[in-house]
Amino acid sequence: MSVFSRVRTWIRSIRHRDRIDADLHRELSDWIEELVARYEAEGATPDAARRRALMETGGIDRVKETVRDQRVGASLDAFALDLRYASRLWRRYPWLTGAAILSLSLGMGANTAVFSVLNALLLKSAPVSDAGTLVAVYSTSAANPGWHQTSFRNYEDLRDALPIEALAYAAIPVGMSDAGSQAEQVATEIVSGNYFELLGVRAVLGRTFAYTAGEDKVADKHPDVVISDALWNRRFGRRTDVLNQVVRLNARPFTIVGVAPPAFHGLDVIRAVDVWLPASNTAILTGVNGFYFRNRSIGMFDVVARTTSTAGPRQVESMLQAQAARLAQLFPQDNKGLSFVTRSFWRSRMNPAQRDTWVRAGGLLTVVVALVLLIACANVANLLLARSASRKRELAVRLAIGATRSQLVRQLLLESLMLSSAGALAGLGIAWGAIRLLSALRPAFVPASFAAPLDWQALLFTGAVAFLIAPLFGLLPALQASRADVVDGLKSGEVSLQRIGRSDFSLSLLITQATLTTIALVLASLFVRSLLHAQTIDPGFDADHVAIVSFDLGMLRYDNTKGPAFVRRVNDKLRTVPGVISSAVATHVLLDGAGLASKITLAGHEDAEALSVEAGAVGLDYFRTMKIPIVAGRGFQESDGAAVSEFGWAVVNQTMAERLWAGRQVIGQRFHVLGINEPYIVVGVASDALYDSLGEPRRPYFYIYYDQTPGLKKLTLHVLTAGDSRRLLPTIQAEIQAADRNLPLINARTMSDVLRDAMWVPRTGAALLVMFGSVALSLAIVGIYGVTAFFVRQRRREIGIRLALGATAADILFLIARRTFVPTVFGLALGLLASYFGGRLLEPLLIGVRPADPKSFVTAVVILAAAAGAASVLPALVALRMAPAPILRRE
Amino acid sequence: MLILQTLALGPLHGLGIADRIQQVTRGALHIKPGSLFPALYRLDADGLMSGAWGESRSGRRAKLYTLTKAGRKRLADEKKGWARAALAVRQVLEMQ
Numbered sequence: 001m002s003v004f005s006r007v008r009t010w011i012r013s014i015r016h017r018d019r020i021d022a023d024l025h026r027e028l029s030d031w032i033e034e035l036v037a038r039y040e041a042e043g044a045t046p047d048a049a050r051r052r053a054l055m056e057t058g059g060i061d062r063v064k065e066t067v068r069d070q071r072v073g074a075s076l077d078a079f080a081l082d083l084r085y086a087s088r089l090w091r092r093y094p095w096l097t098g099a100a101i102l103s104l105s106l107g108m109g110a111n112t113a114v115f116s117v118l119n120a121l122l123l124k125s126a127p128v129s130d131a132g133t134l135v136a137v138y139s140t141s142a143a144n145p146g147w148h149q150t151s152f153r154n155y156e157d158l159r160d161a162l163p164i165e166a167l168a169y170a171a172i173p174v175g176m177s178d179a180g181s182q183a184e185q186v187a188t189e190i191v192s193g194n195y196f197e198l199l200g201v202r203a204v205l206g207r208t209f210a211y212t213a214g215e216d217k218v219a220d221k222h223p224d225v226v227i228s229d230a231l232w233n234r235r236f237g238r239r240t241d242v243l244n245q246v247v248r249l250n251a252r253p254f255t256i257v258g259v260a261p262p263a264f265h266g267l268d269v270i271r272a273v274d275v276w277l278p279a280s281n282t283a284i285l286t287g288v289n290g291f292y293f294r295n296r297s298i299g300m301f302d303v304v305a306r307t308t309s310t311a312g313p314r315q316v317e318s319m320l321q322a323q324a325a326r327l328a329q330l331f332p333q334d335n336k337g338l339s340f341v342t343r344s345f346w347r348s349r350m351n352p353a354q355r356d357t358w359v360r361a362g363g364l365l366t367v368v369v370a371l372v373l374l375i376a377c378a379n380v381a382n383l384l385l386a387r388s389a390s391r392k393r394e395l396a397v398r399l400a401i402g403a404t405r406s407q408l409v410r411q412l413l414l415e416s417l418m419l420s421s422a423g424a425l426a427g428l429g430i431a432w433g434a435i436r437l438l439s440a441l442r443p444a445f446v447p448a449s450f451a452a453p454l455d456w457q458a459l460l461f462t463g464a465v466a467f468l469i470a471p472l473f474g475l476l477p478a479l480q481a482s483r484a485d486v487v488d489g490l491k492s493g494e495v496s497l498q499r500i501g502r503s504d505f506s507l508s509l510l511i512t513q514a515t516l517t518t519i520a521l522v523l524a525s526l527f528v529r530s531l532l533h534a535q536t537i538d539p540g541f542d543a544d545h546v547a548i549v550s551f552d553l554g555m556l557r558y559d560n561t562k563g564p565a566f567v568r569r570v571n572d573k574l575r576t577v578p579g580v581i582s583s584a585v586a587t588h589v590l591l592d593g594a595g596l597a598s599k600i601t602l603a604g605h606e607d608a609e610a611l612s613v614e615a616g617a618v619g620l621d622y623f624r625t626m627k628i629p630i631v632a633g634r635g636f637q638e639s640d641g642a643a644v645s646e647f648g649w650a651v652v653n654q655t656m657a658e659r660l661w662a663g664r665q666v667i668g669q670r671f672h673v674l675g676i677n678e679p680y681i682v683v684g685v686a687s688d689a690l691y692d693s694l695g696e697p698r699r700p701y702f703y704i705y706y707d708q709t710p711g712l713k714k715l716t717l718h719v720l721t722a723g724d725s726r727r728l729l730p731t732i733q734a735e736i737q738a739a740d741r742n743l744p745l746i747n748a749r750t751m752s753d754v755l756r757d758a759m760w761v762p763r764t765g766a767a768l769l770v771m772f773g774s775v776a777l778s779l780a781i782v783g784i785y786g787v788t789a790f791f792v793r794q795r796r797r798e799i800g801i802r803l804a805l806g807a808t809a810a811d812i813l814f815l816i817a818r819r820t821f822v823p824t825v826f827g828l829a830l831g832l833l834a835s836y837f838g839g840r841l842l843e844p845l846l847i848g849v850r851p852a853d854p855k856s857f858v859t860a861v862v863i864l865a866a867a868a869g870a871a872s873v874l875p876a877l878v879a880l881r882m883a884p885a886p887i888l889r890r891e
Numbered sequence: 892m893l894i895l896q897t898l899a900l901g902p903l904h905g906l907g908i909a910d911r912i913q914q915v916t917r918g919a920l921h922i923k924p925g926s927l928f929p930a931l932y933r934l935d936a937d938g939l940m941s942g943a944w945g946e947s948r949s950g951r952r953a954k955l956y957t958l959t960k961a962g963r964k965r966l967a968d969e970k971k972g973w974a975r976a977a978l979a980v981r982q983v984l985e986m987q
Contacts, residue, residue: 024928027954031906031924034953057924066929 021064028060079414086415095789096387097419099782100380104423104469106775107376109430110369112454112462116435118362119461120269120452122355125346127263129200130306135313136348137166137303137320141337147352149299152279154335155192158303158323164316166305167199168192168279171271172745186231186274188249189266190301193278196226196260198306199267204229206243206258209278224278225254229262231274249275267304269349297334304345317342365768372775373469375516379783380419381473382509386790409479416474417467424466428454431462437767507823510787514827514864515834517773517780521860522835524766524773526842526849529856530695531766533848534759540689541590542627545581546718546751547725548589549732551743553713560710564641567619567706567715570739574719577735579728583719584622587712590751591758593692595701596712602660603670603679610674613656614691614699619706623651623686625720632657633667633684640683641707648673649705650680656700657685680704694758695847718751725750762847777863781871784820789875791819799879809880816876817869824868832857893920894930895958895966898940904953905931931956939965 032053039049057063090097125131138147139154155168169191193211201208208226225247227236236242246253254277266273307316320340328338347355395408435452553563567585574583588595595614602608622628623635631654640649650671657666670679680702691701706712717736721728729748737743792799799812839851849856897903897911908931909922934940939962945955958966 023954027905028924028928030904030953034906063924063928066925 024064025060028057028063032057032060082411082414083418085411086418089415090418093387096383096786099786100383100419101422101426103376103379103383103779103782104420105426105430106778107369107373108420108424108427108462108465108469109434110372110772110775111465112427112431112458113434113438114362114365114369115461116431116454116458117438117452118366119457121350121358122269122362123346124269124349126199126267126269126349127201127261128267131345133307134199134345135305135307135316135342136345137305138341138343138348138352139299139324140339140341142339147341147343150301150303150340151296151299151334152301153296154299154327154338155301155303157327158320158340159192161323161326162316162319164305164307164311164319165194165198166303167195168301168303169195169267170301171268171273186249187266187271188275188277189273190277190279193280195276195278198304201260201264203258204261205232205240206256208258208260208276211278211280223254224257225249226258226260226276227256228260228265228272228274230265230272232259249277267302267349296331302348304348305342313342368772371516372772372779373465375513375776375779377469377473378509379513379779379786381476382783383786383790384416384474385476386786413471413474416470419474420466420470424462428459428462431458434771437771438764510783510820510823511827511830513776513780513783514824514868515831517776518828518831518860518864519835519838520769520773520776521863522831522839522856523842524769525856525859526839526846526851526853527762527766527769529853530846530849531762534694534762537690537694537848539591539694539755540628540687541751542720543751543755545721545723545725546626547721547729547732547748548716548718548751548754549729549736549748550589550714550716550746551736552746553715553743558713563713564707564710566739567717570717570736571619571621573735573739574732577728577731579722580732581720581722582621582625583717584625585619585706585715585717586616586622587618587706587715588616588691589716589754590626591690591693591754595691599674600671601674603672606672611660611700613702615673615702615704617704617706617709617712622703622718625718626689627720628689629687630684631687633682635684635686636703636705636707640705646678648676648678648680648708649683650702651684651686652682652702653686653700654688655698656702657682659700690758694762695845725752761845765845777867780864781867784824784868784871785875788816788820788872789878792816792875792879796879812880813873813876816879817872820868820872824864828861828864832861835860894927894934895939895962895969898956898958899963899966902945902955902957904955907953908956934962937961 032050035053035056036046036049039052040046044052128134137150137158139150140146140148149170150168152168152170155166159166169189171187171189193209196202196208197210203226206226209224227242232238232242236245242256242259245256247256248254260276265271266276305316307313311319317340320342324335324338324340328335343352350358398408399405432454435454439452553566558566571583571585574580595616598613598615599610600613601610618636620636620638623630630651633651635651636649652660652666660671661669666682666685669682671682672679686703688698689701690696691699706715717732719725719728719732729750733745733748736745795815799815802812802815835857836852842851893912894908897908897915900911903911905924905927909924909927912920912922931940931942935942935956938959940956940958942954942956944952
């Protein structure tokens, strides 16, 4: 019988169940009547004939029963019955059911939230056609192993030489302005002309561009851009006349030719692209064409190739190897040791090194939430075990009236499944909230457009988890219950705890729970205190009004005179821009690391062991721009640049001054930097700032003058502005590029972005740990409450007798509290010990708080003690309100 | 198969089928309603025969079962299968 006809029959049997039943009944009675008539005709009395007929048929109802079992829907009928039965139980044990669902939903919510984020971050492919046949191509070499981007020239050569299609894209920061609205920085990608075509992405409005390889080379031919749906919405209000509109990117005109579909944000998973520029027109944008496209040694492009049925991943990889060898041979200085490696496309949506970090963090997070879920399961198992013990009588009755053991287990497992499904539903709500929380906490480098939606994959995941954990927490209680002894179960409604051996189980469960909860609470309070401390930290500079733009003059092969000249030109130009107060270059960005590592010896102690001290080269006006106070001596001045040969000038920070020349006149002291001939002379002392991270201890640092070290080419321009520094960013970028159209700008942001990113670790750590701490605490409360309530229920008789014999309320409370108090205290102690010893691993993540911080430990103890007390006192109070007489009468 | 074969000769009601099988097998197979009706229900659900209320030969009102086209085809298949199986069994049994 086909599935279809089976379903049809089943539907019919449901719809006509009564009629079929009636038919059968009539048929059977006819049968019996006919037999009766037959026997009567043979000469039996009417009574005897009827009796014989009935005996032969075996009774109408019995036959009907067997036919009913034949029905297609028979097992479904039984299922529906079980379902009804289970829901009746929910009404009978509302608190217990609620507690179980709450536990499960917390555990599952955490898992779903983490899954959604990791899925969006690490597992999802981009919305392109046939993503399975795409591979990412990276450059690598023996001297510089890892996954690196590829230069456009190398990309062109591999694309043209091999029988495979490949595209390239690179991100550049661009300021967008048009007549109507304010300038803003838009995430832009330069893409090869075949980008959209190869990915199979079509415009929702207008067209994408599809330019041939030849056209990619013709600079300025197509000043076209495709914009994202998000930008279309944000900036153009979804107007259709956006097509052919001219926008200015870094002050140069471009024509919008199309809008990308809403789901497509480019290939990078974090960076949501707003504007796509074909490779051919970047010359108009920045003049970088020459650099981006002529330079073969600096890789700036990500490359994606499409495999075909004839050229699979293996062939592509070996073709790429051959091509790399050829390129290395043809261009030995640019491509020394070059080799291409491929990576599956879905794994290439993030910089590989960054991805590895996320995979590690994600793995840790997964383990943590899986543990939370396991605690929840243990909790629910405990609750169900308690209930199955008190349901023993009911189950014994069912066994006695003919239910089979497997029916009972099936029934109990179905109940578990219903619990986990309800938990999954509630968990989805919790996950939704958790994701909102996480996205509110995202670091600045993750744009708001990065979404971790609760999509069908998340639903599927949650469903699968619900299905998998149901037997996990349901099987033990179910098997336990199905072993019910009929006679014993019927005899008395209560069972002794020891007999079913759940005492040890629940005791160890309570201890484990208390231990884990203590650890979670200690971690949470450590991170909260760390966050509170971080928020009060003074970074030592003014973060509010400084815009920063980074660039690398080495990219344009600037020499030691051209570099400083360029910087001077830019500074002079910026001084004329309204809203700019001062500007200066530096080789580092405070709080962002990248200081120059140096080893120094003090003049007169050249033989002593050198000290490692970080340094930064800064231009004129740097201290003024960053508002770093000079506490002694002076900052750098223009004339310092002239005396290049004999001395270097240095400004040291307070810590360096105190450590090296405590109690002495610091100004005029000399020190040597290993590898530099000229000694440095201290001209001033600047106050301390934070150099690498918020949590760092005070450390020595010194500044040297950029004009004396023009060989340093990776620079960041710092600009102090009167108003909102972000609003001036596009202007600043345009001014820099006006000084040299060929200079690619690497990163444009504000110092408050830097500060916010530095705050990300403490903020996210605190949020996550508070979240998991609360989950663990809630589970512990539920667990303790459940166990105590069950204990009270079990000992009703004993409590009744004690009350009747004149026990005081305090006696009873003690009797009950002892039950939960001892394991909780035991677990608390274990948890504190574990936190004390394990906490050292967290040292680098904490700011201004020691891992053995007493306040955090006390906080955890107080919270857990209060929660445990409340959770066990409540059922105890219920016990006290019981009147002894009715309980005893039940015996 | 037995029921289908019985019905191949013409429509019958429940007791009629049981009687016919008992008759043909000379009492060797006595079919009780407890086994007959579930089988009938299955055959009906599979569309191999259809039941309709009518009159039995004795003039009583009864549900008469008629073989459908699919039923005839199934009967032919089953007969062939049975013949093959029986032949195989006989060959094994007659092996010396």
